[in-house]
Amino acid sequence: MEKTAHIFEYKTLALTLAGLLIMTGVTVGAAYIDLGWVNVWIALAIASIKASLVLVVFMHMKFEGRALRWSFLSTVGFLAVMIGFTFWDVAFR
Amino acid sequence: MEAVKSFYDTPVPARFTGMLSWLITLDHKRIALMYLFAILFWFLLAVLLGGAIRLELMFPGANIMHADLYNSAFTLHGVIMIFLFIIPALPAVFGNFFLPIHIGADDVYFPRLNLLSWYLYMTGGVIAIVSLFSDGFPDTGWTFYVPFSISTHTNVSTAVFAAFILGFSSMLTGLNFITTIHKMRVKTMGWLQMPLFTWSLYATSWVQLLATPVITITLVLVMVERVFNVGLFDPARGGDPILYQHLFWIYSHPAVYIMILPGMGVISEIIPVFARKSIFGYKAIVASSMAIAIAGSLVWAHHMYTSGMSDTAVFVFSLLTFVVAIPSAIKVFSWVATLYKGAIQMTPPLFLSLCFIYLFSVGGLTGLVLGAAGANIHVHDTHFVVAHFHFTMFGGTGFAFFAALHYWWPKMFGRMYDFKKAYAAAVLVTAGFMLHYVPMFVLGLQGMPRRYYDYLPQYAAGNFFAGFGAMFMILGIGLMMVNLMVSFRRAEAAGPDPWGGVTLEWTVPSPPPVHNFVTDPDVLDYPYDFSRVVAGAVKKSRGT
Amino acid sequence: MAPSDPSGKKMGMWLFLYTEIILFGGLFVLYAVYFARYTPDFIDGAALLDRGFGIVNTVILLVSSFFVAAGITAVRKGHTRIVLAGLWGALACGAIFLVNKYVEWGHKFENGIYPGSETLVDSPGGLNLFFGLYYVITGLHGLHILIGMSLLAVCLVLVYRRKITAQQDALLENSGLYWHLVDLIWIFIFPLFYLVV
Numbered sequence A: 001m002e003k004t005a006h007i008f009e010y011k012t013l014a015l016t017l018a019g020l021l022i023m024t025g026v027t028v029g030a031a032y033i034d035l036g037w038v039n040v041w042i043a044l045a046i047a048s049i050k051a052s053l054v055l056v057v058f059m060h061m062k063f064e065g066r067a068l069r070w071s072f073l074s075t076v077g078f079l080a081v082m083i084g085f086t087f088w089d090v091a092f093r
Numbered sequence B: 001m002e003a004v005k006s007f008y009d010t011p012v013p014a015r016f017t018g019m020l021s022w023l024i025t026l027d028h029k030r031i032a033l034m035y036l037f038a039i040l041f042w043f044l045l046a047v048l049l050g051g052a053i054r055l056e057l058m059f060p061g062a063n064i065m066h067a068d069l070y071n072s073a074f075t076l077h078g079v080i081m082i083f084l085f086i087i088p089a090l091p092a093v094f095g096n097f098f099l100p101i102h103i104g105a106d107d108v109y110f111p112r113l114n115l116l117s118w119y120l121y122m123t124g125g126v127i128a129i130v131s132l133f134s135d136g137f138p139d140t141g142w143t144f145y146v147p148f149s150i151s152t153h154t155n156v157s158t159a160v161f162a163a164f165i166l167g168f169s170s171m172l173t174g175l176n177f178i179t180t181i182h183k184m185r186v187k188t189m190g191w192l193q194m195p196l197f198t199w200s201l202y203a204t205s206w207v208q209l210l211a212t213p214v215i216t217i218t219l220v221l222v223m224v225e226r227v228f229n230v231g232l233f234d235p236a237r238g239g240d241p242i243l244y245q246h247l248f249w250i251y252s253h254p255a256v257y258i259m260i261l262p263g264m265g266v267i268s269e270i271i272p273v274f275a276r277k278s279i280f281g282y283k284a285i286v287a288s289s290m291a292i293a294i295a296g297s298l299v300w301a302h303h304m305y306t307s308g309m310s311d312t313a314v315f316v317f318s319l320l321t322f323v324v325a326i327p328s329a330i331k332v333f334s335w336v337a338t339l340y341k342g343a344i345q346m347t348p349p350l351f352l353s354l355c356f357i358y359l360f361s362v363g364g365l366t367g368l369v370l371g372a373a374g375a376n377i378h379v380h381d382t383h384f385v386v387a388h389f390h391f392t393m394f395g396g397t398g399f400a401f402f403a404a405l406h407y408w409w410p411k412m413f414g415r416m417y418d419f420k421k422a423y424a425a426a427v428l429v430t431a432g433f434m435l436h437y438v439p440m441f442v443l444g445l446q447g448m449p450r451r452y453y454d455y456l457p458q459y460a461a462g463n464f465f466a467g468f469g470a471m472f473m474i475l476g477i478g479l480m481m482v483n484l485m486v487s488f489r490r491a492e493a494a495g496p497d498p499w500g501g502v503t504l505e506w507t508v509p510s511p512p513p514v515h516n517f518v519t520d521p522d523v524l525d526y527p528y529d530f531s532r533v534v535a536g537a538v539k540k541s542r543g544t
Numbered sequence C: 001m002a003p004s005d006p007s008g009k010k011m012g013m014w015l016f017l018y019t020e021i022i023l024f025g026g027l028f029v030l031y032a033v034y035f036a037r038y039t040p041d042f043i044d045g046a047a048l049l050d051r052g053f054g055i056v057n058t059v060i061l062l063v064s065s066f067f068v069a070a071g072i073t074a075v076r077k078g079h080t081r082i083v084l085a086g087l088w089g090a091l092a093c094g095a096i097f098l099v100n101k102y103v104e105w106g107h108k109f110e111n112g113i114y115p116g117s118e119t120l121v122d123s124p125g126g127l128n129l130f131f132g133l134y135y136v137i138t139g140l141h142g143l144h145i146l147i148g149m150s151l152l153a154v155c156l157v158l159v160y161r162r163k164i165t166a167q168q169d170a171l172l173e174n175s176g177l178y179w180h181l182v183d184l185i186w187i188f189i190f191p192l193f194y195l196v197v
Helices: A010-030 A038-058 A066-090 B028-058 B067-102 B111-130 B156-183 B196-228 B241-275 B282-298 B311-339 B348-371 B373-379 B383-413 B419-445 B457-489 B531-541 C007-037 C039-048 C051-077 C080-110 C118-122 C125-160 C170-194
Strands: none
Touching (some): A038 C051, A066 B196, A066 B282, A066 C007, B067 B111, B067 B196, B196 C007, B348 B419, B419 B457, C007 C125, C039 C125, C039 C170, C125 C170
């Protein structure tokens, strides 16, 4: 039951790398602009975009089915709960 | 049916014989039995420890142990029971043995990983034994709260390392089962045709997979703090000890669902068979299993109401705790509804399942008392808590384990045990259990703290009766085990289907052949369709 | 007893990756709380780290992920030499990363900044926690780089022995997934430790 293998062309991979390097530059640049508490959220947002590129392209998530997508999102969701729900405590002491 | 060789006679890989054919097996059934052997050892050891603890508490003052030894005794009892018995028992023994058969497969997806899980389990056990010596077993309680777990001179690092290793065993089993269920179901079996035990293992496996890493990192941090003194939980260095509790319970609360979900799955298998009736609300039970796994991951800080965390957190977690009780209740309703107007046949597995339903319900209801923030202030860290979790973990999972043993014994070993002694043992254990733990609810409400080797004179009567209950309970467990072991001496072989079951294990010989099936598995359209069983029984009773 | 569906091997690896995400996640819980509580100290801590090393290491890992991803494409197209180049490249990147880490940590040790050091014990709590988390998280991450490199090295040997081919690329694919995850984790570590302002 061999499906045709999923392949990203070298060019696509190189473009993805370029995107990742550019985003790295952006996040470093953003660190030179003091926006107070917004900085960390910008950094996390950019990191998430970079992570998505690695996930979707390098890790082939684009080709994967529901099971893997949903389970990945559930894992990240659980992580969000771990951090978020702890803040019910920490933020209101 | 012509004689098919059982898996006992055909090792996989074929070239090994004797002990090696067990120690280097890839057969999920042999791995299951190796787990059973070790798990029974740890269970019985921890029971005896519990007996020693109750003996100490039976009379005021220090009787057979002083405070330090007592602290290590209840820590050891907890660590063994939780990490070496309750968490692994149902998945590693009955999950391993029956999951592949239930879905029409010939093994799990990763047989070598399965064997590795067993070796990790055994290694964790050995390391736990090592931690008994030199500086002594930890005196921190199985919860290893900081700062005491960092400062105490007992063998915390070693014991915690044992739990760390055991965590990997649990995670890898979960990984294996999830992959097996996704990828190895026989073609004719869709998701909603899987047995409920399979569904319960699926839900459990996700919790094992995702929650266990949290305890892994938490235990690593304890070891790191003991060695490197980083200060992550030390207020003098900026740290917050309550964060340890958060991390600890982010695993350890879902862990109780790892413990109970497979048990509920076993009960969902047994009840329909002995009511000769399809399970009530199959889809509701499926949904509630997944709901328990999910909702159970949101409530951990109900163990922490008195820790010093914010009132907001107390409120939020208390609210969510009440929500998680709902899917559990759905299951109890479904089981009772299944029995209603069924053609009930009493057998030891059914009897134990009925005890489970009662004991677990009491445990669950007292959980609501604990989950209510206001009431919790009064009973936190008292014997009320001890009674609650023994009702759920022992009256629940423990009894489900007994029920599973009695239900699947003839399939695994090809022999049936004596029913009368099985009933006697079950009655003794249940009666002893009630006499043992009900006084603890009262003692807790009266204010007796947990984890104390001694108590005020007004608690003496309750502790005395509890001690008696412990003795009956231990006797009952002993009788149960002996009765099961003695079944090996019987000449008569158990047939493939002594109970009238409809899941796939009852279509194969007892014990099963190495690749599980003789002919292709014949999957029913609906997993609990008893029409054939009932028709067969009617025919038999009419003598046709 | 061959498994019926080989895609299960990949599923198994993804499931394992989820455990790694949660493992590091526990440490990020601590980071999140302490960052919120001690933001000024964390800013001071970040200023004491060498941003240059951080940037270089980030670039190195991104490039290494590219190499590994190219290796997968190559194996499926039968371009064995590119597979080998990809694996060698990723391994070289990993080695450089570890050398950088060693140098970075070495600098800090020389300046009295290490777990339990007098400097840190006497520092404000938030600064102590920043570096405590820095060492634990980057230490655990470094361990995972080593594990990932070991997996890639095994793949390298098997490619030479022609045991990894277009038809049998599961081990390479899974090793690649592991490596990408290690990169993913660093993508978050980098800004949280080196770019706090």
